[in-house]
Amino acid sequence: MSHDRMTRREFLRWSVVGAGSIGIAACMAAPPAALPSAETTGQNDEPDKASTQLVWWHGWGGPSGLAAMTAIEDAFNTGDHSFQIERVHVDEMNQKILVAIAGGTPPDIGVCCAQYAQLYSRNAVVPLDDYIDASIVIKRDAFVQGLFESMQWLGKTYGVPAIEAGPRYGIMYNNALIAEAGLEAANFPTTWDEMYEWHVALSKFDSAGNVSTIGFDPRDGTSRNGPATNIPQFWAINYGLDAWDSETLTFHYDRQEYVEALATIKRFYDYVGVEQMESLRSSTGTWVNTPSAQFPAGILATLNIGYYGPGELAINAPDKEFGVAWVPVPEARSGIKMQSVGGIPAYIPVGSKDPDRAFEFIEFLTTDAVQTPVFEATGWLGGRKEWYDPDLPRYAGRDVLRWYLQSVNEADEMWACPVIPIQAFVEDQREKTYAAVIFGEKTPEQAAIDMHTACTEELRNEFPDLVTE
Template sequence: MSMKYRLSRRSLLRLSVASAGAAALAACGATPAPTTAPAAATVPAATTAPGAAATAPATEAAAAAATATANPLSAVQIKTGKKVIEWWFGWGGMTALNTFATLSKDFNDTHEDFQVKPLQVSDITQKLLAAIAGGNPPAVETGNIIFAEFWVRGAARQLDDYIDKSTTIKMSDLFEDAVKAGKWKGKTYGLPAVEGYLRWGLCFNKAFLDKQGIKEDALPNDFDSLYQFAKDTTVIDASGAIKTLGIDPLDAMGGSFGDGDPFYWPAAFGLKYWDDANSKYNFDNAQMADAFAMVQKFYDIAGADKIQGFTKSYGTWTESPTAMFPTGVEAANINGYWAPGELAKSAPDKHFVYTWVPTAQKGTKLQSTGGHYGMLPKGSPDPDLGWQFIEYLNTDKAMQIIFDGTGWIGAHKAFADKLDVKKYEGLDFFVKSATEATVMWRVYVDPVQAFVSDQWSKIQDSVNFHKVEPKEAAAQLQKAADTELKNQFPNGI
């Protein structure tokens, strides 16, 4: 599951300075700061301070953010006299922390050559950049950063030699499109790790289906029937407030783009928005305009102002029991494979049904890879040991610990095939979709992904409030993306 992080203007400047100095990023070219700084998203506070050298800005900032909350990571035992490497990640919350503590304990108990120290780091993109620039990054990092921009700027070490020599990693068992998203210019910088399964499913609260007399073999999963369902299940009370919402098309994966998550709306209209071969964006076209218009159409059912207030009041996604969908005030949303496991905990009294996400081409079974990567930051003090830990994370034993603790699934097809899908109602849809999908999408290695994602969100808002026409919105996004790409890479990529 994704956590939204943006590369700030300061972070990009820091990376550029490090590149120019060649202290930590000798392979990077100079990178101008973005002309518009993407808005930073809220992230969990760190529960433990990163253990880099005292001079590292990342350590000082994280130490200041440490809380008194009991942290299971602090109980992970380190064998005396053994080499210790740091493992950074951004996931917060006790479910993840308990799981990663169990994972680290298992690794340390079964390894004599070195030990791992797990560290949860808030604002991890910024702090990792600071650590790289300062010459003291961790040995290994997994999750919650703008991976694509690290690959493009050479902020990660190439992994191809490690992969070629590995007896643990079977590349043929990984989703091909997940592997592609870990590459830039034919070289591998990230290997899927910790969480990396399929991203898209249309999720229904069964109570709404029953009320509408809709059977599970006739779910409204094309745009026309879904729109009618959304109209029929949206209820506005006498005061003008929304009582129940059919669907917020930007809830969960409908509105998530970047940080390991694919961009659903262009995909739904068959648009590959990034041209890998020619390093160009492709937004100014009828397909993107249609995507903007479709989101607006759903927002017009209740009005953008009302939906915005409604989503702000309840919250989105499926993890929190008070969010729209788990609470039972939203009839459907677009979400990922983690939704069945989360809803089993956040809404145990309700039942949910899953099907294919809608597409402009009716009958298409659209699915996408996505997720997080294990990487060796540029300047990693112990890259060989960091790689061994990435290998461990891709073992069946480690993936089972992660699944049992969080419900997350890695990018390994053979492991997913062995899972007890009955553990969570609806998980079987996602596992079956791996082989039943007629179109498999992926995350594009988009050089200014954080900026483009932020601009899309802002422009879509303008369309929803009828401030900008969909055709003009597509042109605006194209211009913004092209300008930013040129500003950050004036000499080309």
């Protein structure tokens, strides 16, 4: 009987052995959970294809975005390729890809929506120049001017324009509100002084002084964005200021042009009242991708928005009619037509398990096989020049969109998107600077100097080897 019973010492010994075995087993590399078996995928006849699967993260969500991404995944996986793609929709991409790269478990391919410049400048993504030079699918000169430049850092290319790209600027206006105010679209303002007069004419208040309609919001749509790798800082370039010098790696926010731009923003806010404007925009929302946002809802009369504006408005404000015009410029630059084509890069994070195949998928993302279903689902254009012909059958009947396409050919100035290694910090400073000016906490002069100083110091702290002055 005594042989059948386990002593305490034996129990402890076996417990330790068992716990140690479990610990060792847990530490061993597990097979990738995402790897589907041939049985579950129904790919019995193609075991090699199913056994290699690359993971693709994308930040786009929403019904139309997900429909487009799913179509891409299906198109690739049913095509003639030596591997499969597993698509993963990732919210808060910036934070998650940062942790994934640092943890050594990045996706094999990433598209949208991260702080790309910060990844490029910290060697977190793979340089693609050799791949691009050897590619028969991707030729740099086949893409719209400026797109590849916005994916380069210190002479190396880290991304390829894929899925979404296009003109970022155009003032869309609500035909009914303009007619109601007795204004004519044919005389749409070309300078900010004229635009201010329209702003006054279009803004409406109730008897208690509460604003009910706003003429123009200088911080809605693409007026608010940048400087980023997919869109410049509108209020700087509109005044002719390239606030980031990519040659000398210096900022120019202390220039007079920026001071004047800030003063213009404030002027529009002052007429309505900053708290009134902030209240209205926060209560309704901005941009054009929800029906309740101030422009689709008919509360805002004019909006600076990219080429996707007409498509999204057709969905979110189908009962309204809109027109489009060139964005106004300051009096000193009167007559200049400015535009910028920004795009989203497809990139390969460092640590990707098969960069060669990952690039093959990136090549696929730039083809018609992808862009056609993407355009049908979302209205996004892509980066190839051939898609910017307004006379293509797919654009028939879309007059406002055709204006955007034509604007790429007619613009006097095509601004490239800047690659700033401290992009998030500069964008944060932009937001703080605008707020400090419109709330009257700082004068435009002081705000411009403070932003310049803050950005310069931050760059010096974060990249001491790059800053020479």
